[in-house]
Amino acid sequence: MTTSVPKSSLDGWEMVVGLEVHVQLKTRTKLFCACSAQFGAAPNANTCPVCLALPGALPVVNKQAVGLATRAALAINCEVQPVSVFARKNYFYPDSPKGYQISQFDKPLALRGWIEIGTRSDSSPIRIGVNRVHMEDDAGKSIHDRYAGATAVDLNRSGVPLIEIVSEPDIRSAEQAGAYLRVLKQILEYVDVSDVNMEEGSLRVDANVSARRRGDTKLGTKTEVKNMNSFSGVERAIDVEFARHVSVLEAGGVIEQQTMLWDGSTVRPARSKEGSHDYRYFPEPDLPPLILEQGWIDKARHDLPELPAARQARFAADYKLSDYDVEVLTSNPRLADYYEEVARAHGEPKAAANWVMGEVMATIKTSGEDISRFRVRPFDLASLLGLVRDGIVSHTAGKQIFSHMVATGDQPAQIAEREGLVKIDDDSQLSAWIDEVIAENPNEAERLRNGEKKLQGVLVGAVMKKSKGRADPRKLNQLLTTRLTS
């Protein structure tokens, strides 16, 4: 189905993309019943009459889910509606137990938001509009490969709360789509409404793709591309689908409005004619309209944490960090919190940044653990940085102490003492080592005395080795120079 189009022939065409992002909300229970929303339980363990759609069962809206959805909508600058209405989206499928999904249709929770994904060359911001945010319940899972000749249905996910964030068709390139998704994910992590984990399915992306001649204002016919399982997959799928549109259009063909599936390298039409579904939406009669008081919405807005853009600006201004450091340290809110605690306790933001971006991030990257559960707590790391700054331990010893802190969780001063890593700047001890080194390396000592400066390092290194890294290098250099020049 994929046709490769020479890059040059794409030039006369403009890509138009809108993204629909489904986000699973991090609630304790499901959207319409008290079952656990936890991922990973035994099949059908988290079910009840409501999410199994037994005869006579009725939905009751989970307030926590409404709170998280509202928070998410406010964080992407949407207008949360005082009245929104749940609606039934009717379709038959074995993992849709009610025979309909409870979603929101013509009166969604929130409208008219935007996300800033970067700046243009003239430093004006690139804003992608958000058309709407609505709430809905998830379907269960059909498992086709477990039993020969049969499909198994697991309804643990049935009724788990989702929000769907629908962008305007403002995206003009795969790179912009990727940036939109990364910024959106970052914002949702900051407001702590979802695990936003694409592998576990807590974030899913569908892309509406169309192509038009540059300069045209009318939108081309779109197709919906589904089944991408990473942000880079979304970017590649969009490029491939756009190229397909262009090749069809250039050949004088027409684009059929349909659903396409991405398989990792190509797109192909979905087997069922999903585009032709008539969902027969109508207002959900089992639920009254969702009414949110303005005061409640205002409080939710007030309670929002600092969002990524604001935090980035503040880190740059308050801590005088480079753009790169700011970007890395604010990439997720827990890392930013960690850094900020270290920086405040230590008092030297740049040193704190170097340690967090160096030792700390390398360690958690290897172990795969989340920074919020990292054994070395910010205050202890700040103590270690203090020991290094104050010359109590050398930088090298500091790194050794850090490794011990990761392994044991002990206090840095305690480790320095126990492991004999406290810096030695005592003149008599250093002089004794210098004497030994000169005696062991008479040639090198003589050449240094005669002005061959590069040999200073060799002798200093030998002393360092004797001191197991504890010798204060500044003092050592001083003493050695005095010794061999006087």
Place this chain on the structure above:
Amino acid sequence: MTARSCAAVRADTAAGRVKAADTLTKAIDRAREVNAGRDGLNIFAWRDDEDARRQAATIGDRLADTTPGALLGVPIAVKDNIATLTMPTTCGSRILEGYVSPYEATVVKRLREAGGIVFGKTNMDEFAMGSSTEHSAYGPTKNPIALDRVPGGSSGGSAAAVASGIVSIALGSETGGSVRQPAAFCGIVGVKPTYGRVSRFGLVAFASSLDQVGVFGQTVDDAAVGLGVIAGHDAMDSTSADIAVPDYTAGANADLKGLVVGLPKEYFPSSLDPQIRAKCDAAIEHLKALGATVKEVSLPNTDLAIPVYYIIAPAEASSNLARFDGVRYGLRLTGDGLRGMYEATRSGGFGPEVTRRILLGTYVLSAGYYDAYYRKAQQVRSLIARDFRRVFDSGVHVLFTPTAPSTAFPIGAISDPYEMYLSDIFTATANLAGVPAMSIPIGRIGGLPVGGQFLASHFDEARMFTAAYALERALGAEAHA
């Protein structure tokens, strides 16, 4: 012969004068006497007398309760679309044959907590779609007053259980008159509460915005006691109202001085059967004599109720009945692939009237037709509700009308669906507007009962009961003559 009233059974049981088990035995004996079984009146979809006896046996343990429940020791029949734990809940449909709910409806829980004994599940039109209890997968129920007649529907089994004197009260459900019309046809009392007054949790949905559990009683008092038990907010039903429940028996002996009774002229058309008109006129004279002020009012959109009802109810039903897909419970018939399984199960499981309404509902919700049908119907529905609001805002307290345009018709007499639908012409309005309404017997024509209907404004059931108590008292034996 009638069953003993709720109040009498409760008092005797609480005082230790009568054992719950003996009251139950009387009900079982009476059921045998009237031939309530499948080859007779066909009242019950399911009865398990042993289970009922086990329930009765536990009543003795509760006599020490400081306040005995309002239904202590009272056997109660429950319509088969209300979920019960120990008995199947089939909705009169093949698609749910043998289905036993793993949870029970809030109303059933409340009945049991009040000391009631669930005595069987009653036959009904399949999924409550019908006005005669002829459309049940388990055969028609007969009217105990005249065996060749229908008991009305869809709650015909519950109405027949009360009318034949097996039980003093029974639960039914209403979507468009399904309690009041059978109450009228069987000569008993039937109440449809305000939408939101009673929990729908565990009531198998037909049309969610119209459905409401209702109560049948031999008398106004039985119905008032029963409603008092099941009414009230339920956190499991988001459409149930959090409004205090008054004592519906409080007005049992009140006169009607100061009460303004409206007679909506659209419910007394020139085409109305003159004998029914005469029975209503006689009742109206009693109301005047009781001190009520009677005046003619108008509900101008009444004639639109049936067309609107037959758009909204099937639309919601088409969605509500989608869950009967053969996947998780109930009937499953195999076919070619998934689609074939759906088609075989649903074609084989649903009867013709249910199929007709699913098709109708699917059609009116379809893209391109939604605005013309469903949206328009909702707009007209709000006009019908406004008619009621205007009348009640103008100082009218209750309305009085005939319950049905005819008496019970012979089994098999009506084959045209639309003619059947017109049987609900005076009752569907209350469901569309959400207001409470009830039917009480006001006399007989050729031995067949006639019902008179009271309607009140939202959550004003108490006033409606006061009027019904007074008229019942004034009519005396005339109500059944």
